[in-house]
Amino acid sequence: MPCSTDPPTNREVATARTRELVNEIEGRDFDHKDFHASYCGTSDLQANVRKLCVWCKKNSNKVGSMSLELQLWWRDHQAEDTRHEKEALVKQQKRAIRRKALSKLSSEERRALDLYD
Numbered sequence: 001m002p003c004s005t006d007p008p009t010n011r012e013v014a015t016a017r018t019r020e021l022v023n024e025i026e027g028r029d030f031d032h033k034d035f036h037a038s039y040c041g042t043s044d045l046q047a048n049v050r051k052l053c054v055w056c057k058k059n060s061n062k063v064g065s066m067s068l069e070l071q072l073w074w075r076d077h078q079a080e081d082t083r084h085e086k087e088a089l090v091k092q093q094k095r096a097i098r099r100k101a102l103s104k105l106s107s108e109e110r111r112a113l114d115l116y117d
Helices: 010-025 042-058 068-103 107-112
Strands: none
Touching: 010 042, 010 068, 042 068
C-alpha cells in the first residue's frame, strides 16, 4: 500500500498563511505562493493573528505598500472584526430586552413559563 498523507486542514492552511504574513511584517523571508502548512503547529494561529492585527493597526500607513496578500488579509480581518462587534451589540441588546421583560413577571409567572433568570 503506498504511503499517503491527509491534505492540510483549513486551520493548518490559515496558520501557515498567517505565519508567512508575520514573516513579511518582521522583514524575514516569506513565500506567499509556496507556504508549507504541514510544517507549523496550529496553536500559533491566534498568536499570529494578534501580531498581524497589532502591527496593521500601528502601521496602517504602511499596509498599502506591503504584499497584496497582507492587504487582503487586513481588509478581511477588519470586516470580521466589524461583524463580530455588530453581533456582540445585537446579543447585548437582546439580553437587555429579555431582562426588562422578565422583570415585569412575578417569580411565580417565571416558574410557570419555565423562565429562570
